[in-house]
Amino acid sequence: MSELRGRAAEEPGAEEGEQDAGADSGILRVFGRQLKRFRIRAGLERPDFASTTGYSPSTIAAYEQGRRIPPPKFIDRADELLDAGGVLQEMKEEVARAQYPAFFRDAARLEAEAVELHVYANQAVPGLLQTEEYAQAVFGMMRPPLDEDAIARRVVARLARQEVYGRSPQPMMSFVTDESVLRRPIGGRSVLRGQLEQILLAGRRPTVEVQVMPLGSEENAGMAGPFILIETAEGRRIAYVEVQNVSHVHTERRLVKGLEVKYGILRAQALTPRASLSHIEELLGEL
Known part of the structure; x- marks a missing residue:
């Protein structure tokens, strides 16, 4: 992942679930202006509105200045308190997308709406x-x-992104991961152990392969690198x-x-x- 372009200065009073905005997040400035307009129309000073929410x-x-990404629960509450008639809520999806690096936002939206997801990772x-x-370990190793x-x-x-598992119906998902990835102790052995355990849990879901x-395989069609295949409810097939x-x-x-043929x-x-789940259990036993 590349670093978000730009970075807002930290301020005290950060709330759980919020994030700083990137400089390219125009939707946040639009949302902020609308939020301020509705607050003023409601006759609320900023401290009063803050106390209420x-x-x-x-x-x-x-x-209001578009420097932080408000969590969905705040947007719902603000829309209700300010009698915004759903105007603020309509921007919730686009605001949520602003949490991702700009280059991944389209893919994140497609991923969240997918009925099928197929991933190759090496x-x-x-x-x-x-x-x-x-x-945490992966992002901590980024250079610069x-x-x-x-x-x-x-x-x-x-x-x-893993909220996709809570959707109903859940999308069908499959993952092909190179064994080297499952042996590499990124973050240390204890982190790898927890990671392998999570993969085993995911692999036992009825909608996940x-x-x-x-x-030891002498054949591997994925030497050109990782990719994701996405199918939408409308039948569109997309690759990332x-x-x-x-x-x-x-x-x-x-x-x-x-x-698709390569996958x-x-x-x-x-x-x-x-056999893959059994092999992952064997890898766990080696840690």
Whole structure:
């Protein structure tokens, strides 16, 4: 992941669930202006509105100035208190997308709406499977380094993607992960242990298939790098490819079809889902 472009200055009174905004987040400035307009129309001074919502005045100011990302619960509460008629709530999805680096926002939206997700990973455990500790370690190893606040924002955003598991109906998901990723002790052995345990739990879900590409395999169609395949409720098939801070969302059928064929080959070359879970249990036993 590349670092968010720009960074807002920290202010006291940060609330749980909020994040700093990137400089390119125009939707936050639009939301902030609307929030302020509705507050003034309601005849509320900032401290009074802050007290009513349970947030500090400095935090409300940061929201109104588009410098922080308000959590969904605040947007719902503000829309109700200010009698905004759903105007603020209508921006909730776009505001939520602002928590991601700009290059990943379109992919994050598609991922959240997908009916099918298929992931090939050969560099790190896929974000949809990562534990908080593993994600913290991954972002902590970025070079140039991220500061602590940026790391915290990235971890929150990554874990938020896993809300897809709580959707009803859940999307069908499959993961093919290179064994080297599952052996690499990013963050230390205890972090890796927790990560492998989480992968096992995910792999036992009825809507999730986990496969391992073994180190001993002489064939691997995924040497060009990781990618994600997405299918939407409308039947659109999309591919997301990212490497070295350069990402592409592919919609051209020829390109997407090529990656779909590659993924099918990868699944055939990898261990079966049942054998993969058994192999992960063996890896756990080695730690």
